[in-house]
Amino acid sequence: MSDPSPLATARAQLATAVDILGFSDGMHQMLATPRREMRVAVPLRRDDGGIELLHGYRVQHNISRGPGKGGLRYSSHVDLDEVRALAMWMTWKCAVVDVPYGGAKGGVTIDPATHSKGELERVTRRYTSEIMPIIGPERDIMAPDIGTDEQTMAWVMDTFSVNVGYTVPAVTTGKPLAVGGSLGRATATSRGVVDVAAAALADAGVPLSQVSAAVQGFGKVGSHAAVFLHQAGARVVAVSDEHGGIYDEQGLDMPRLMRHVAATGTVVGFDDAESIDNATLLALEVDLLVPAAVEGVLDERTAATVRARWVVEGANGPTTTAGDKVLADRGVIVVPDILANAGGVVVSYFEWVQANQAYWWTEAEISERLELRMRTAYNAVAELARRDGLTLRDAALVIGVRRVAQAHETRGLYP
Numbered sequence: 001m002s003d004p005s006p007l008a009t010a011r012a013q014l015a016t017a018v019d020i021l022g023f024s025d026g027m028h029q030m031l032a033t034p035r036r037e038m039r040v041a042v043p044l045r046r047d048d049g050g051i052e053l054l055h056g057y058r059v060q061h062n063i064s065r066g067p068g069k070g071g072l073r074y075s076s077h078v079d080l081d082e083v084r085a086l087a088m089w090m091t092w093k094c095a096v097v098d099v100p101y102g103g104a105k106g107g108v109t110i111d112p113a114t115h116s117k118g119e120l121e122r123v124t125r126r127y128t129s130e131i132m133p134i135i136g137p138e139r140d141i142m143a144p145d146i147g148t149d150e151q152t153m154a155w156v157m158d159t160f161s162v163n164v165g166y167t168v169p170a171v172t173t174g175k176p177l178a179v180g181g182s183l184g185r186a187t188a189t190s191r192g193v194v195d196v197a198a199a200a201l202a203d204a205g206v207p208l209s210q211v212s213a214a215v216q217g218f219g220k221v222g223s224h225a226a227v228f229l230h231q232a233g234a235r236v237v238a239v240s241d242e243h244g245g246i247y248d249e250q251g252l253d254m255p256r257l258m259r260h261v262a263a264t265g266t267v268v269g270f271d272d273a274e275s276i277d278n279a280t281l282l283a284l285e286v287d288l289l290v291p292a293a294v295e296g297v298l299d300e301r302t303a304a305t306v307r308a309r310w311v312v313e314g315a316n317g318p319t320t321t322a323g324d325k326v327l328a329d330r331g332v333i334v335v336p337d338i339l340a341n342a343g344g345v346v347v348s349y350f351e352w353v354q355a356n357q358a359y360w361w362t363e364a365e366i367s368e369r370l371e372l373r374m375r376t377a378y379n380a381v382a383e384l385a386r387r388d389g390l391t392l393r394d395a396a397l398v399i400g401v402r403r404v405a406q407a408h409e410t411r412g413l414y415p
Contacts, residue, residue, distance in 0.1 A: 004320055006085035006295045012321045014088065017397040020390070027405055034084055035102075036060040040130035042108055044123050047116050056127045058106040060140055061087035064407040067138055068104030069094060069345060071145025072152065074120070078107035082295075089316055090345070092400030093338040097377045099349040102404075104140050106131070112147045124152050128159040135160065137170035137356065143348050144174040146219070146294070150186070154179050170355035173348035182351035183363040185344075188370060189314070190224030192343015194232065195374040197288060197312045200335050200392075203382060209233030212251075212286040214308070216240050216278060217293025218267050221314045221341065223258065225290055230254040234288070238281050239267050242293075245281045246273035282306060291318035298323040306332060313337040328391050336393035338400060339381055346373050 004012070011032060018028045042054040057080050060068040070090040073083075083105045091103025108127055112120055134140055142156055153172040157179060160171045169180030177183070184191070198208050213234045215226045218241040226236050235251035243266045246252065252273060260270050268275070282289065282297065283305035291297050292314030298306065303323035311327065312335040313319065319327065319334065327334050347370055354360050361369075385395035 004296075004322070005081055006317045007081040007088075009296070009317055009321050010085040010088045013393070013397055014401065016394060017401040020388075020394065020398055021402060021405070023405060027408070030408060031062070031401060031404060032088075034059050034061045034087060035063055036134060037080070037084075038131055038134055039080060040127065042123055042127050042130065044119060044126070047119060054108055054110050054123060056106070056108040056130065057083045058131045058134060058140070059083045059087040059104060060134065061103040061105075062091040062404055063102035063104075063140075064404060064411060065095060065102050066100035067102065067136075068140035069099075069101035069143070069348065070104035070106065070140075071143045072148050072156070073105070073107040073145040074110050074112045074123075074147030074152075075107065076109060076111040078109045083107045085295075086316055089338055091404060092397060093342045094345055095400035095403040096338050096381070096396050097342045097346055097373055098403070099345060101141075101345070101349065105145075106142060107145075110147075120152070121155055124148075124155040125159045128156045129163065132160065132163055135171065137168060137352070141170065141348070141352060142172045143344065144220070149220075150174055150176045150181060153181075170352050173351040173355075174344075175351075180351075180355045182347060182354055182360065182366065184366040184370070185347050185351055186220075187224045187228075188347030188366075189221045189341050189344035190228055191367065191370060192346065192374045193221065193225045193290060193292070193312055193314045193340050194228040195343065195371050196335055196340045196378050197229070197290070197310070198232070199375050199378040200310055200312065200333060200382075201288075206287075207233075211235070211288050212237050213288040213290065214238040214281050214284050214286045215290045215292055215314075216245075216281050216297065217291065217315060218261065219292070221344075222290065222292030223261065225292060225314055226252075227254050227258065229288075229290075237286060238276065238284055240276070240278050240281045241267050244268045245276040245278060246270050247276045247281070247284070248273045279305075284308075288312065290314045293318070296320050298327070300326055303327050304330075306330075309333065310335065313340045316341065324391075324393060334391065334393055335378075336396050339377055339392070339396045342377065343370055343374060346370055 289308035
């Protein structure tokens with residue numbers, strides 16, 4: 001039996017929340033259906049003069065609470081259904097942390113590792129030009145995701161600005177500081193993961209300094225989450241990336257590991273650590289597991305091997321519906337992605353506010369406001385879960401879905 005797609009997982013999660021809330025079929029369909037979708041052809045002139053035709057997508061799942069907000073993903077695995085799922089999760093994520101956005105997501109089916117920087121710039125500018133009619137600081141704001149970075153956002157911002165005839169910093173977030181980016185944005189998702197992990201552990205009277213942790217996925221989110229956990233005193237015993245993993249029961253030397261990754265591009269080959277694979281990492285006997293790679297890694301089979309007491313989801317959709325049930329039945333506390341990794345969209349919101357005001361905050365102000373927002377959201381989710389006997393995922397979904405539905409009902413239907 002094949003694993004469910006991210007879209008099937010997202011729809012199943014929504015159906016659970018709708019059932020708990022007792023919404024009508026009509027409201028369910030409105031919440032399940034993207035408001036707007038755009039599929040575009042993205043022709044690329046390769047450096048050797050050849051032409052390659054790529055496919056791009058932008059999905060605005062819901063814009064009832066504000067403009068669309070969501071990342072731009074470059075991956076050879078991107079397809080429309082994946083983008084639909086990610087956009088839906090963004091809708092609930094924005095609502096859970098109460099930022100005035102709806103959910104959106106974009107992607108181009110491309111392997112960035114096999115293309116030059118010049119080719120990636122041309123792809124980005126052509127993709128941006130194709131979706132220009134539906135993006136903008138009041139319509140839909142992009143941010144980096146898998147395969148894209150702050151330079152990609154600078155290209156998007158410049159392309160949009162050149163087309164409208166003036167500079168529009170707020171059309172993207174996650175930009176370089178030189179063109180209106182925000183301090184703290186690059187590590188915001190990771191900081192939010194650790195803030196929420198600390199809050200979840202505090203519910204059980206356990207400080208971060210007393211736990212062991214494993215981080216699956218050592219990219220933009222996982223690497224910084226591992227560093228922040230280490231700085232908080234946690235013993236990070238294992239990390240992994242797409243090439244493999246490493247394990248040291250005494251705890252990895254994170255500063256030295258970061259230097260190794262900067263030099264080699266992978267955690268593999270790090271001295272004084274045992275080599276492991278991703279499946280082994282997920283099954284390690286640790287207190288805290290942070291899946292921070294891609295969707296669907298904790299399915300019915302792998303979830304049954306998890307020995308961590310807490311799973312804090314750094315990635316989007318790392319746990320399938322069947323995997324979620326297995327973890328719940330085994331008493332594993334799962335802090336869901338729409339809460340745990342919302343730090344990125346929170347600081348994206350801060351960047352958007354700063355860009356619209358042309359006034360920038362200090363990094364200390366941003367970190368303080370981020371922690372307050374994340375802990376406030378966690379406390380609301382945990383309180384509802386305790387009161388109604390729900391998992392943290394179902395409680396977060398109920399809060400997010402209810403807030404979006406309230407916006408629908410308050411605005412009414414036009415005409």
